[in-house]
Amino acid sequence: MTVRVQTSDFDAGFEISQLRKARKDIGAVVSFIGLVRDLNDGDAVSQLTLEHYPGMTEKSLEVIIAQAKTRWRIIDALIIHRVGTLQPGDQIVLVLVSSAHRGDAFAACEFMMDYLKTEAPFWKKEATPDGEHWVEAKETDDEARERWNIKH
Amino acid sequence: MKIKLFYFARLKESLKYSTEDLELADSGEAWTVLKLKAFLAKRGDVWGQMLMGKLKVRAAINHELVHDNAPIADGDEVAFFPPVTGG
Numbered sequence: 001m002t003v004r005v006q007t008s009d010f011d012a013g014f015e016i017s018q019l020r021k022a023r024k025d026i027g028a029v030v031s032f033i034g035l036v037r038d039l040n041d042g043d044a045v046s047q048l049t050l051e052h053y054p055g056m057t058e059k060s061l062e063v064i065i066a067q068a069k070t071r072w073r074i075i076d077a078l079i080i081h082r083v084g085t086l087q088p089g090d091q092i093v094l095v096l097v098s099s100a101h102r103g104d105a106f107a108a109c110e111f112m113m114d115y116l117k118t119e120a121p122f123w124k125k126e127a128t129p130d131g132e133h134w135v136e137a138k139e140t141d142d143e144a145r146e147r148w149n150i151k152h
Numbered sequence: 153m154k155i156k157l158f159y160f161a162r163l164k165e166s167l168k169y170s171t172e173d174l175e176l177a178d179s180g181e182a183w184t185v186l187k188l189k190a191f192l193a194k195r196g197d198v199w200g201q202m203l204m205g206k207l208k209v210r211a212a213i214n215h216e217l218v219h220d221n222a223p224i225a226d227g228d229e230v231a232f233f234p235p236v237t238g239g
Contacts, residue, residue: 034239051161053231056215081238093239113239119217122238123161134162137235
């Protein structure tokens with residue numbers, strides 16, 4: 001189980017190969033990659049800055065992996081989340097889950113992203129033609145998390 | 153008792169504070185997140201707006217998300233921030 005918060009980019013192919021390394025019991029690897037879009041809520045976005053709460057961030061990402069492990073048969077999981085200044089088209093987040101069968105990896109990957117969106121302490125600030133502004137949290141993200149009935 | 157406070161994102165910018173050490177007086181009544189917010193809100197307009205206004209504020213104690221009624225203990229690390237927007 002790996003959690004990394006970093007300013008640098010990541011290579012999903014490399015991370016998948018690391019996850020699979022020396023194991024023959026993995027039947028499925030599911031990956032999710034989040035990207036910076038150049039348009040959000042009708043505003044052109046020229047730059048995105050991500051702030052986080054060092055210490056709590058890593059801990060909350062570890063908790064999400066631990067929770068996924070109690071709910072599905074996961075062999076391994078990885079979360080990489082970038083912070084700092086990003087441009088449209090840049091990768092923000094990578095979630096990898098390996099399991100014996102695809103059902104567990106698909107479900108766990110989606111669960112982990114829904115949890116991350118609403119519980120992990122990251123904040124996005126967008127640069128638009130009207131200036132910089134903090135991104136507002138979306139109710140649809142809360143609803144997505146509620147599907148999993150997480151107590152909080 | 154002494155606590156360490158952190159502010160993030162919009163709160164950090166508006167309050168112009170990222171962290172502070174705070175001494176809380178023992179009033180006989182236990183300190184909670186809500187009591188601390190109300191205490192800090194008395195510092196002035198922007199503090200009231202940020203902590204007790206219309207904006208949603210989330211709190212963490214020792215790196216765990218907590219509700220307004222969570223108790224605060226000596227040595228705790230308390231953080232206030234807007235709803236999260238990562239991913």
